[in-house]
Amino acid sequence: MKTIAYKIFAEALVLFLVGASGYLVAEMILPGFLSSRIGIGWIFIGFALTVFPMHIIGRGVSVSGLERRPSRRASVALVATVAAIAALLAIRDVPSVVWVSGFVAMISSMTAVVVILVGSGADRRASE
Amino acid sequence: MIYPDFTPGIEVPVSHRRTYRLLRALLYTVFFALAVAFFIRLVYFDERGRFDFEDFAASRNTIADPRYADGLPAREGRIPVSTPMSFNMAAPGSFAEVEVRMTVADGSPGPTTVSLLRSYRAFLYPEGPPAGFRDGSLLRIGEKYGVVSGGEFRPFGSAESVRSRGYDTGAFRTVSEAEVSIHPSGEPVVAGEYAPGMIVVSDGSYYRYHDGRFLPFVSGRAYLTSYRPEDALSVDIGVIRQVGADDTMIGFADGTLISYGESVYAVEGNVLRPIDSVDTFLIKGYDWQSVVAATGEEFGMYERGRLYTRKQPHPSGTIFAYPEENRSFLIDSGRKREIRGPNILQSYGSVTPVVVDAVTLRAETCDVREGFWPGTYRCDIPFDRLKEWRIPEYQFEVVAATDSILKNVEVTFVRSIDRENFALFAESLIGRLRTRYVGE
Numbered sequence: 001m002k003t004i005a006y007k008i009f010a011e012a013l014v015l016f017l018v019g020a021s022g023y024l025v026a027e028m029i030l031p032g033f034l035s036s037r038i039g040i041g042w043i044f045i046g047f048a049l050t051v052f053p054m055h056i057i058g059r060g061v062s063v064s065g066l067e068r069r070p071s072r073r074a075s076v077a078l079v080a081t082v083a084a085i086a087a088l089l090a091i092r093d094v095p096s097v098v099w100v101s102g103f104v105a106m107i108s109s110m111t112a113v114v115v116i117l118v119g120s121g122a123d124r125r126a127s128e
Numbered sequence: 129m130i131y132p133d134f135t136p137g138i139e140v141p142v143s144h145r146r147t148y149r150l151l152r153a154l155l156y157t158v159f160f161a162l163a164v165a166f167f168i169r170l171v172y173f174d175e176r177g178r179f180d181f182e183d184f185a186a187s188r189n190t191i192a193d194p195r196y197a198d199g200l201p202a203r204e205g206r207i208p209v210s211t212p213m214s215f216n217m218a219a220p221g222s223f224a225e226v227e228v229r230m231t232v233a234d235g236s237p238g239p240t241t242v243s244l245l246r247s248y249r250a251f252l253y254p255e256g257p258p259a260g261f262r263d264g265s266l267l268r269i270g271e272k273y274g275v276v277s278g279g280e281f282r283p284f285g286s287a288e289s290v291r292s293r294g295y296d297t298g299a300f301r302t303v304s305e306a307e308v309s310i311h312p313s314g315e316p317v318v319a320g321e322y323a324p325g326m327i328v329v330s331d332g333s334y335y336r337y338h339d340g341r342f343l344p345f346v347s348g349r350a351y352l353t354s355y356r357p358e359d360a361l362s363v364d365i366g367v368i369r370q371v372g373a374d375d376t377m378i379g380f381a382d383g384t385l386i387s388y389g390e391s392v393y394a395v396e397g398n399v400l401r402p403i404d405s406v407d408t409f410l411i412k413g414y415d416w417q418s419v420v421a422a423t424g425e426e427f428g429m430y431e432r433g434r435l436y437t438r439k440q441p442h443p444s445g446t447i448f449a450y451p452e453e454n455r456s457f458l459i460d461s462g463r464k465r466e467i468r469g470p471n472i473l474q475s476y477g478s479v480t481p482v483v484v485d486a487v488t489l490r491a492e493t494c495d496v497r498e499g500f501w502p503g504t505y506r507c508d509i510p511f512d513r514l515k516e517w518r519i520p521e522y523q524f525e526v527v528a529a530t531d532s533i534l535k536n537v538e539v540t541f542v543r544s545i546d547r548e549n550f551a552l553f554a555e556s557l558i559g560r561l562r563t564r565y566v567g568e
Contacts, residue, residue: 001144001147003138003139003140003141003144004140004144004147004148004151006138007135007138007140007148008148008151008152008155010134010135010138011134011135011152011155012155012159014134014135015155015156015159019159019163029561030557030560030561030564033556033557033560034170037169037170037173038166038169038170038173042166061138062138062139063137063138064137064138065139
């Protein structure tokens, strides 16, 4: 069941990233139009709801036949990303260009965290 | 497999594949349900406003100017008995209801009622004296000729004396006694005198006499937003030199909308108020056709004023028109002045009026009740009777039976799912795309 849960959350994370990227593209085409209607806080909630369970239940799941062991680096990156998103959300009175750049950085770091979460344990075991 | 496997590296044991498929179907169902829910939220988004009285000047306060009847700001959120607190909010579209949520200070009782009025804030200004002609306007009643100067009607005397001043008697606007009676009678203009406000033209440039000097208009078309060409007395340039011309220039009439670069500005005195967004422009009831593209010289003569957002009322110079009863009003320094008379209205003709669909405004009221959490109060205002009007601005009035102190107030206009709101969304989306990428 742990493997199924991990796989489901991983897929949920991928779907979330597809949606978040769509949000980003729409926000870049028309800054403020989407975010004024659907707050950027939903991105934060979606990210937290998918990535945290995945991180917590991920230990010991077999990825490509190798047991996954999330590294400390992944945990630090995750916490740092969440803190960065929270900071970005807290600062509302910034020009839209800062918002868009911050948003690009946010999606990039979220993707990086996913790569680390899914791959790090397996990579590390493979190299040992 | 209908859906691609995003995680092929993680293998599910054969015994659990059925459970996995079920959970996966559930995941996709939730995902698409959320996508639909977000789409509905995007198209039919609720309009929310908030004001935090503990941080009065915060820019995140989207409700405009909580205040008392005398205009003083309600800084600490106090609502004394018999002194209601008012505030405003803009919300375009049609709605199902309006929810008002309030949190009071520790130990404070809650307010008792909240009433809602659908109207532009400036249109609710206290009524001032009727608006008259601008200074410098040449008027004629029967055989009596005169000029408006310092708000007074100052006669020239006979037609002969008018002609001896160099005026063509045909240049005087024929008006009614009632229209002129708005202006108190002043001293006759004596021969050779330039009354304050009088207009002259020399070598194609227009000037207004003020404080012993001639103030030039920045351009001919700026002049034409306030006066007719025939209001100006043609004089030799020597007269201008002899009297002296000031460096201070006169621009467009108050209330004129001008564009420069990608921005649109409202003229208010010698200040330009930059309109912050397309939404604000539309909420204020302006017409794109009425925007005048300014030259660098015209634009450069103004100071930049504070941003004109949806929270701010219409500036001085705005004309409100109520076509159903053929009535018009001028906004002038926090007062609403009725324009009584077709000739006076014509003299403000360069400013495109903002149309209102009611003069006598109707209010909806709700009784405040306690909310779920201690110290919170709420009331829901039905919107049915307000639906027939189109003005997208609202004024709230909160009344308390015993002295009450608010910590914050939140207002939600719950949007109804209907064709009008979908059209509003589509219009807003297309308008923004055109503004951003086509430059219209």
